[in-house]
Amino acid sequence: MVAYEMIQNLKEIYEGQARQERYETSKALFQCKMIEGSPVGAHVIKMMGYIQTLEKLGFSLKDELATDLILQSLPDSFKPFVLNFNMNEINKTLPQLLGMLRTAEGDMKKGGSKSILVVHEVKRKENKVAKSKGNGKTKAKGKNALKPKGGISQDGKCFHCDKPRHLKKKLSCLS
Template sequence: MNPLSILLNKCTLNGDNYEWKRNLNIVLNYDKITWVLSDHEPEALTPQSTPQDIEYHKKWHDANELAKCYILASMNSILQKQHEGMGNAADIMLHLHEMFSTKTRSAKVKAINAFKDLKQKPGELVRDYMLKVISCLNEAELNGAEIDGKTQISMIIHSLNLSFSQFKLDYELHTRDYTLGGLMNDLQNVEEVLDLKKKPEAHAISTSKPKPKGKNKITGNKKISKGLMGAKKKAMKKKTDSKDNTKGKCFHCGVKRHWK
Protein backbone atom coordinates (compact mmCIF):
# COMPACT_ATOMS: atom_id res chain seq x y z
CA MET A 1 0.00 0.00 0.00
CA ASN A 2 1.19 3.49 -0.84
CA PRO A 3 2.27 5.13 2.47
CA LEU A 4 1.39 8.53 1.01
CA SER A 5 -2.27 7.59 0.54
CA ILE A 6 -2.87 9.01 4.02
CA LEU A 7 -2.65 12.43 2.33
CA LEU A 8 -5.90 11.69 0.51
CA ASN A 9 -7.65 10.74 3.74
CA LYS A 10 -6.70 14.09 5.25
CA CYS A 11 -8.00 16.05 2.26
CA THR A 12 -11.13 14.34 0.93
CA LEU A 13 -12.69 15.97 -2.12
CA ASN A 14 -16.05 17.49 -1.22
CA GLY A 15 -16.49 20.10 -3.94
CA ASP A 16 -14.97 23.08 -2.12
CA ASN A 17 -11.37 21.89 -2.05
CA TYR A 18 -10.30 21.06 -5.57
CA GLU A 19 -6.70 21.60 -4.40
CA TRP A 20 -7.14 17.97 -3.35
CA LYS A 21 -5.75 17.27 -6.82
CA ARG A 22 -2.29 18.27 -5.62
CA ASN A 23 -2.25 15.52 -3.01
CA LEU A 24 -3.66 13.06 -5.53
CA ASN A 25 -0.81 13.82 -7.95
CA ILE A 26 1.72 13.18 -5.17
CA VAL A 27 0.21 9.75 -4.53
CA LEU A 28 0.00 8.86 -8.25
CA ASN A 29 3.59 10.01 -8.81
CA TYR A 30 4.78 7.78 -5.99
CA ASP A 31 3.25 4.76 -7.74
CA LYS A 32 4.48 6.02 -11.14
CA ILE A 33 1.02 5.90 -12.69
CA THR A 34 0.37 9.60 -13.41
CA TRP A 35 0.90 8.87 -17.10
CA VAL A 36 -2.38 6.93 -17.25
CA LEU A 37 -4.31 10.23 -16.94
CA SER A 38 -2.88 11.51 -20.23
CA ASP A 39 -2.27 8.36 -22.30
CA HIS A 40 -5.24 7.13 -24.32
CA GLU A 41 -6.78 3.78 -23.56
CA PRO A 42 -5.24 1.12 -25.83
CA GLU A 43 -7.40 -0.62 -28.38
CA ALA A 44 -8.85 -4.03 -27.60
CA LEU A 45 -6.49 -6.94 -28.15
CA THR A 46 -6.83 -9.04 -31.29
CA PRO A 47 -5.20 -12.24 -32.50
CA GLN A 48 -2.82 -10.03 -34.43
CA SER A 49 -1.70 -8.07 -31.33
CA THR A 50 2.04 -8.18 -30.71
CA PRO A 51 3.62 -9.09 -27.36
CA GLN A 52 4.38 -5.39 -26.90
CA ASP A 53 0.71 -4.55 -27.46
CA ILE A 54 -0.36 -7.17 -24.93
CA GLU A 55 2.17 -5.91 -22.38
CA TYR A 56 1.13 -2.25 -22.79
CA HIS A 57 -2.56 -3.21 -22.65
CA LYS A 58 -2.07 -4.94 -19.30
CA LYS A 59 0.16 -2.16 -17.95
CA TRP A 60 -2.37 0.55 -18.86
CA HIS A 61 -5.38 -1.25 -17.37
CA ASP A 62 -3.52 -2.09 -14.15
CA ALA A 63 -2.44 1.54 -13.75
CA ASN A 64 -5.93 2.78 -14.61
CA GLU A 65 -7.61 0.58 -12.00
CA LEU A 66 -5.16 1.65 -9.31
CA ALA A 67 -5.60 5.34 -10.19
CA LYS A 68 -9.40 4.96 -10.10
CA CYS A 69 -9.19 3.40 -6.65
CA TYR A 70 -7.12 6.29 -5.32
CA ILE A 71 -9.43 8.89 -6.88
CA LEU A 72 -12.68 7.32 -5.69
CA ALA A 73 -11.32 6.55 -2.23
CA SER A 74 -10.45 10.22 -1.74
CA MET A 75 -13.97 11.54 -2.52
CA ASN A 76 -16.96 12.00 -0.28
CA SER A 77 -19.75 9.44 -0.68
CA ILE A 78 -21.89 11.61 -2.98
CA LEU A 79 -19.09 12.12 -5.50
CA GLN A 80 -18.09 8.46 -5.26
CA LYS A 81 -21.60 7.37 -6.23
CA GLN A 82 -21.58 9.78 -9.15
CA HIS A 83 -18.25 8.60 -10.60
CA GLU A 84 -17.84 4.93 -9.72
CA GLY A 85 -19.43 3.78 -13.00
CA MET A 86 -16.95 5.66 -15.20
CA GLY A 87 -14.56 3.50 -17.20
CA ASN A 88 -11.22 5.13 -16.65
CA ALA A 89 -9.41 7.54 -14.34
CA ALA A 90 -8.89 10.19 -17.03
CA ASP A 91 -12.66 10.50 -17.61
CA ILE A 92 -13.26 10.95 -13.88
CA MET A 93 -10.64 13.71 -13.66
CA LEU A 94 -12.07 15.46 -16.72
CA HIS A 95 -15.57 15.42 -15.23
CA LEU A 96 -14.29 16.77 -11.91
CA HIS A 97 -12.49 19.56 -13.72
CA GLU A 98 -15.69 20.54 -15.52
CA MET A 99 -17.59 20.55 -12.23
CA PHE A 100 -15.12 22.58 -10.18
CA SER A 101 -12.99 24.49 -12.68
CA THR A 102 -14.97 27.73 -12.18
CA LYS A 103 -14.15 27.80 -8.48
CA THR A 104 -10.58 26.88 -9.26
CA ARG A 105 -10.30 29.68 -11.83
CA SER A 106 -11.52 32.35 -9.42
CA ALA A 107 -9.22 30.99 -6.70
CA LYS A 108 -6.33 31.07 -9.18
CA VAL A 109 -6.97 34.71 -10.11
CA LYS A 110 -7.25 35.63 -6.44
CA ALA A 111 -3.96 33.90 -5.61
CA ILE A 112 -2.12 35.53 -8.55
CA ASN A 113 -3.39 38.98 -7.56
CA ALA A 114 -2.31 38.39 -3.97
CA PHE A 115 1.21 37.59 -5.22
CA LYS A 116 1.29 40.65 -7.50
CA ASP A 117 0.17 42.95 -4.67
CA LEU A 118 2.87 41.79 -2.25
CA LYS A 119 5.22 44.57 -1.11
CA GLN A 120 7.96 44.32 1.48
CA LYS A 121 7.30 46.74 4.32
CA PRO A 122 10.10 48.98 5.63
CA GLY A 123 11.96 47.09 8.34
CA GLU A 124 10.39 43.74 7.42
CA LEU A 125 12.94 40.92 7.62
CA VAL A 126 13.86 39.19 4.36
CA ARG A 127 13.17 35.76 5.86
CA ASP A 128 9.64 36.69 6.93
CA TYR A 129 8.86 38.36 3.61
CA MET A 130 10.20 35.49 1.48
CA LEU A 131 8.18 32.93 3.44
CA LYS A 132 5.11 35.05 2.72
CA VAL A 133 6.03 35.13 -0.99
CA ILE A 134 6.57 31.36 -1.17
CA SER A 135 3.22 30.79 0.51
CA CYS A 136 1.47 32.95 -2.11
CA LEU A 137 3.23 31.16 -4.96
CA ASN A 138 2.27 27.77 -3.57
CA GLU A 139 -1.34 28.90 -3.31
CA ALA A 140 -1.29 30.11 -6.92
CA GLU A 141 0.26 26.88 -8.23
CA LEU A 142 -2.15 24.86 -6.14
CA ASN A 143 -5.00 26.47 -8.04
CA GLY A 144 -3.45 25.88 -11.45
CA ALA A 145 -1.49 29.10 -11.99
CA GLU A 146 1.71 28.77 -13.99
CA ILE A 147 4.28 31.51 -13.38
CA ASP A 148 7.70 30.75 -14.84
CA GLY A 149 10.75 30.99 -12.59
CA LYS A 150 12.27 34.15 -14.13
CA THR A 151 8.98 36.03 -13.84
CA GLN A 152 8.64 34.98 -10.20
CA ILE A 153 12.14 36.21 -9.36
CA SER A 154 11.68 39.50 -11.24
CA MET A 155 8.37 40.21 -9.49
CA ILE A 156 9.86 39.44 -6.08
CA ILE A 157 12.89 41.70 -6.60
CA HIS A 158 10.72 44.60 -7.72
CA SER A 159 8.53 44.17 -4.63
CA LEU A 160 11.44 44.76 -2.21
CA ASN A 161 11.55 47.94 -0.14
CA LEU A 162 13.84 50.93 -0.80
CA SER A 163 16.67 49.49 1.31
CA PHE A 164 17.40 47.08 -1.56
CA SER A 165 17.48 49.72 -4.33
CA GLN A 166 21.14 48.98 -5.12
CA PHE A 167 20.39 45.25 -5.28
CA LYS A 168 17.54 45.95 -7.72
CA LEU A 169 19.83 48.04 -9.91
CA ASP A 170 22.53 45.34 -9.94
CA TYR A 171 19.91 42.76 -10.92
CA GLU A 172 18.72 44.92 -13.83
CA LEU A 173 22.26 45.46 -15.07
CA HIS A 174 23.52 41.91 -14.51
CA THR A 175 20.54 39.56 -14.61
CA ARG A 176 21.22 36.34 -12.70
CA ASP A 177 19.43 33.03 -12.82
CA TYR A 178 18.09 32.80 -9.29
CA THR A 179 16.16 30.09 -7.55
CA LEU A 180 13.87 31.15 -4.70
CA GLY A 181 16.33 29.69 -2.20
CA GLY A 182 19.32 31.39 -3.84
CA LEU A 183 17.55 34.75 -3.96
CA MET A 184 16.55 34.47 -0.31
CA ASN A 185 20.15 33.68 0.66
CA ASP A 186 21.59 36.67 -1.26
CA LEU A 187 18.98 39.05 0.14
CA GLN A 188 19.76 37.94 3.68
CA ASN A 189 23.46 38.64 3.03
CA VAL A 190 22.60 42.13 1.79
CA GLU A 191 20.38 42.62 4.83
CA GLU A 192 23.31 41.79 7.15
CA VAL A 193 25.54 44.32 5.37
CA LEU A 194 22.88 47.01 5.66
CA ASP A 195 22.50 46.28 9.38
CA LEU A 196 26.27 46.59 9.89
CA LYS A 197 26.26 49.98 8.17
CA LYS A 198 23.47 51.24 10.38
CA LYS A 199 25.16 50.24 13.66
CA PRO A 200 28.18 52.66 13.44
CA GLU A 201 25.81 55.54 12.64
CA ALA A 202 23.66 54.72 15.62
CA HIS A 203 26.79 54.38 17.78
CA ALA A 204 28.12 57.76 16.61
CA ILE A 205 24.84 59.43 17.48
CA SER A 206 24.69 57.83 20.92
CA THR A 207 28.36 58.66 21.82
CA SER A 208 28.41 62.28 20.59
CA LYS A 209 28.56 64.74 23.51
CA PRO A 210 25.35 66.67 23.87
CA LYS A 211 25.67 70.43 24.02
CA PRO A 212 25.14 71.72 27.56
CA LYS A 213 21.76 73.28 27.84
CA GLY A 214 21.23 76.62 29.50
CA LYS A 215 24.87 77.70 29.39
CA ASN A 216 24.13 80.74 27.33
CA LYS A 217 21.23 81.57 29.53
CA ILE A 218 23.47 81.42 32.63
CA THR A 219 26.07 83.59 30.93
CA GLY A 220 23.35 85.92 29.88
CA ASN A 221 22.02 86.07 33.43
CA LYS A 222 25.50 86.81 34.68
CA LYS A 223 25.78 89.64 32.20
CA ILE A 224 22.39 90.91 33.15
CA SER A 225 23.20 90.66 36.88
CA LYS A 226 26.50 92.50 36.32
CA GLY A 227 24.68 95.17 34.42
CA LEU A 228 22.14 95.56 37.17
CA MET A 229 24.87 95.75 39.81
CA GLY A 230 26.66 98.43 37.81
CA ALA A 231 23.46 100.44 37.43
CA LYS A 232 22.78 100.15 41.15
CA LYS A 233 26.31 101.35 41.99
CA LYS A 234 25.91 104.36 39.71
CA ALA A 235 22.57 105.20 41.30
CA MET A 236 24.10 104.91 44.78
CA LYS A 237 26.99 107.11 43.74
CA LYS A 238 24.65 109.76 42.40
CA LYS A 239 22.64 109.61 45.59
CA THR A 240 25.81 109.94 47.65
CA ASP A 241 27.00 112.81 45.51
CA SER A 242 23.70 114.59 45.94
CA LYS A 243 23.94 114.14 49.73
CA ASP A 244 27.48 115.49 49.74
CA ASN A 245 26.30 118.59 47.90
CA THR A 246 24.00 119.41 50.79
CA LYS A 247 27.03 119.78 53.05
CA GLY A 248 28.26 122.90 51.15
CA LYS A 249 27.80 126.63 52.26
CA CYS A 250 24.77 128.64 51.34
CA PHE A 251 25.71 131.03 48.58
CA HIS A 252 23.46 133.71 50.11
CA CYS A 253 24.62 133.81 53.74
CA GLY A 254 27.71 131.60 53.80
CA VAL A 255 26.28 129.24 56.51
CA LYS A 256 26.88 125.49 55.97
CA ARG A 257 23.86 123.31 55.11
CA HIS A 258 21.68 126.34 54.86
CA TRP A 259 20.16 126.68 51.41
CA LYS A 260 17.11 128.70 52.13
Protein backbone atom coordinates in the same frame (compact mmCIF):
# COMPACT_ATOMS: atom_id res chain seq x y z
CA MET B 1 -20.57 6.08 -19.75
CA VAL B 2 -21.82 6.79 -16.25
CA ALA B 3 -18.28 7.12 -14.82
CA TYR B 4 -17.24 9.43 -17.66
CA GLU B 5 -20.22 11.70 -17.06
CA MET B 6 -19.42 11.82 -13.34
CA ILE B 7 -15.82 12.85 -14.02
CA GLN B 8 -16.93 15.58 -16.41
CA ASN B 9 -19.46 16.83 -13.86
CA LEU B 10 -16.81 16.95 -11.10
CA LYS B 11 -14.41 18.82 -13.42
CA GLU B 12 -17.04 21.45 -14.12
CA ILE B 13 -17.77 21.91 -10.43
CA TYR B 14 -14.16 22.14 -9.26
CA GLU B 15 -12.72 24.06 -12.23
CA GLY B 16 -14.76 27.08 -11.21
CA GLN B 17 -13.37 26.87 -7.66
CA ALA B 18 -9.80 26.45 -8.94
CA ARG B 19 -10.22 29.48 -11.19
CA GLN B 20 -11.41 31.59 -8.26
CA GLU B 21 -8.52 30.39 -6.07
CA ARG B 22 -6.02 31.10 -8.87
CA TYR B 23 -7.47 34.61 -9.21
CA GLU B 24 -7.22 35.31 -5.48
CA THR B 25 -3.70 33.90 -5.23
CA SER B 26 -2.39 35.83 -8.24
CA LYS B 27 -4.01 39.00 -6.93
CA ALA B 28 -2.30 38.55 -3.55
CA LEU B 29 1.04 37.83 -5.27
CA PHE B 30 0.93 40.84 -7.58
CA GLN B 31 -0.17 43.23 -4.84
CA CYS B 32 2.38 42.00 -2.30
CA LYS B 33 4.68 44.80 -1.07
CA MET B 34 7.22 44.55 1.71
CA ILE B 35 6.92 47.12 4.48
CA GLU B 36 10.14 49.02 5.24
CA GLY B 37 11.84 47.55 8.30
CA SER B 38 10.08 44.18 8.23
CA PRO B 39 12.20 41.04 7.72
CA VAL B 40 12.87 40.20 4.10
CA GLY B 41 12.88 36.45 4.77
CA ALA B 42 9.23 36.26 5.83
CA HIS B 43 8.18 38.41 2.90
CA VAL B 44 10.00 36.33 0.28
CA ILE B 45 8.80 33.04 1.80
CA LYS B 46 5.20 34.31 1.66
CA MET B 47 5.64 35.23 -2.01
CA MET B 48 7.26 31.86 -2.75
CA GLY B 49 4.18 30.22 -1.17
CA TYR B 50 1.90 32.15 -3.53
CA ILE B 51 4.06 31.09 -6.49
CA GLN B 52 3.93 27.42 -5.44
CA THR B 53 0.15 27.60 -4.97
CA LEU B 54 -0.22 28.94 -8.50
CA GLU B 55 1.94 26.06 -9.79
CA LYS B 56 -0.33 23.55 -8.06
CA LEU B 57 -3.33 25.20 -9.70
CA GLY B 58 -1.76 24.74 -13.13
CA PHE B 59 -0.48 28.29 -13.59
CA SER B 60 3.29 28.14 -13.20
CA LEU B 61 5.46 31.25 -13.45
CA LYS B 62 8.88 31.19 -15.05
CA ASP B 63 11.80 31.82 -12.69
CA GLU B 64 12.63 35.18 -14.30
CA LEU B 65 9.10 36.50 -13.78
CA ALA B 66 8.96 35.19 -10.21
CA THR B 67 12.31 36.84 -9.46
CA ASP B 68 11.16 40.13 -10.98
CA LEU B 69 7.96 40.07 -8.91
CA ILE B 70 9.94 39.54 -5.72
CA LEU B 71 12.47 42.27 -6.54
CA GLN B 72 9.68 44.72 -7.45
CA SER B 73 7.94 44.12 -4.14
CA LEU B 74 10.98 45.22 -2.11
CA PRO B 75 11.14 48.69 -0.49
CA ASP B 76 13.46 51.50 -1.58
CA SER B 77 16.19 50.44 0.86
CA PHE B 78 16.88 47.44 -1.41
CA LYS B 79 17.35 49.56 -4.57
CA PRO B 80 21.15 49.17 -4.59
CA PHE B 81 20.76 45.39 -4.32
CA VAL B 82 18.18 45.29 -7.13
CA LEU B 83 20.35 47.52 -9.34
CA ASN B 84 23.41 45.33 -8.77
CA PHE B 85 21.34 42.17 -9.34
CA ASN B 86 19.99 43.44 -12.66
CA MET B 87 23.25 44.97 -13.90
CA ASN B 88 25.16 41.77 -13.38
CA GLU B 89 22.34 39.69 -14.89
CA ILE B 90 22.41 37.24 -12.01
CA ASN B 91 20.29 34.11 -12.55
CA LYS B 92 19.41 32.45 -9.25
CA THR B 93 16.69 30.15 -8.03
CA LEU B 94 14.17 31.56 -5.57
CA PRO B 95 15.83 29.94 -2.52
CA GLN B 96 19.20 31.34 -3.65
CA LEU B 97 17.62 34.78 -4.11
CA LEU B 98 16.20 34.51 -0.60
CA GLY B 99 19.68 33.80 0.77
CA MET B 100 21.16 36.76 -1.11
CA LEU B 101 18.42 39.07 0.16
CA ARG B 102 18.94 37.93 3.76
CA THR B 103 22.68 38.60 3.40
CA ALA B 104 22.00 42.05 1.91
CA GLU B 105 19.56 42.81 4.73
CA GLY B 106 22.17 41.85 7.32
CA ASP B 107 24.78 44.01 5.61
CA MET B 108 22.38 46.97 5.51
CA LYS B 109 21.70 46.64 9.24
CA LYS B 110 25.43 46.46 10.06
CA GLY B 111 26.62 49.16 7.69
CA GLY B 112 23.74 51.58 7.96
CA SER B 113 22.95 53.19 4.64
CA LYS B 114 26.18 52.29 2.86
CA SER B 115 25.56 50.97 -0.60
CA ILE B 116 27.85 49.15 -2.96
CA LEU B 117 27.55 49.67 -6.68
CA VAL B 118 29.35 47.58 -9.24
CA VAL B 119 30.36 49.59 -12.29
CA HIS B 120 31.45 48.06 -15.54
CA GLU B 121 34.30 49.67 -17.50
CA VAL B 122 33.21 51.44 -20.65
CA LYS B 123 35.68 51.60 -23.51
CA ARG B 124 35.98 54.97 -25.23
CA LYS B 125 38.04 56.12 -28.15
CA GLU B 126 40.62 58.66 -27.03
CA ASN B 127 43.73 60.15 -28.57
CA LYS B 128 46.53 58.69 -26.53
CA VAL B 129 50.29 58.89 -26.78
CA ALA B 130 51.58 55.81 -28.52
CA LYS B 131 54.11 53.63 -26.75
CA SER B 132 57.64 53.53 -28.12
CA LYS B 133 59.16 50.50 -29.73
CA GLY B 134 62.37 50.29 -27.75
CA ASN B 135 64.11 53.55 -28.78
CA GLY B 136 62.83 55.55 -25.79
CA LYS B 137 60.88 58.06 -27.88
CA THR B 138 57.12 58.37 -28.11
CA LYS B 139 54.97 59.42 -31.01
CA ALA B 140 51.88 61.54 -30.41
CA LYS B 141 48.63 61.31 -32.32
CA GLY B 142 45.73 63.70 -32.74
CA LYS B 143 45.17 66.83 -30.67
CA ASN B 144 47.58 65.75 -27.95
CA ALA B 145 50.60 65.81 -30.28
CA LEU B 146 53.62 67.60 -28.81
CA LYS B 147 55.10 70.44 -30.84
CA PRO B 148 58.88 70.77 -31.14
CA LYS B 149 60.59 73.09 -28.65
CA GLY B 150 63.45 74.64 -30.57
CA GLY B 151 65.73 73.19 -33.19
CA ILE B 152 64.34 72.75 -36.67
CA SER B 153 60.65 73.42 -37.12
CA GLN B 154 58.40 71.27 -39.25
CA ASP B 155 58.79 73.61 -42.24
CA GLY B 156 62.61 73.62 -41.87
CA LYS B 157 63.10 77.10 -40.30
CA CYS B 158 64.83 77.93 -37.02
CA PHE B 159 62.44 78.93 -34.25
CA HIS B 160 64.74 81.75 -33.06
CA CYS B 161 66.05 83.45 -36.20
CA ASP B 162 63.76 82.05 -38.95
CA LYS B 163 66.69 80.97 -41.16
CA PRO B 164 66.11 77.75 -43.12
CA ARG B 165 67.75 74.54 -41.88
CA HIS B 166 69.36 76.26 -38.92
CA LEU B 167 69.67 74.90 -35.37
CA LYS B 168 69.42 77.21 -32.35
CA LYS B 169 72.53 75.67 -30.82
CA LYS B 170 74.83 77.23 -33.43
CA LEU B 171 76.61 80.38 -32.41
CA SER B 172 75.18 82.43 -35.25
CA CYS B 173 71.66 82.04 -33.84
CA LEU B 174 72.56 82.81 -30.20
CA SER B 175 74.23 86.15 -30.78
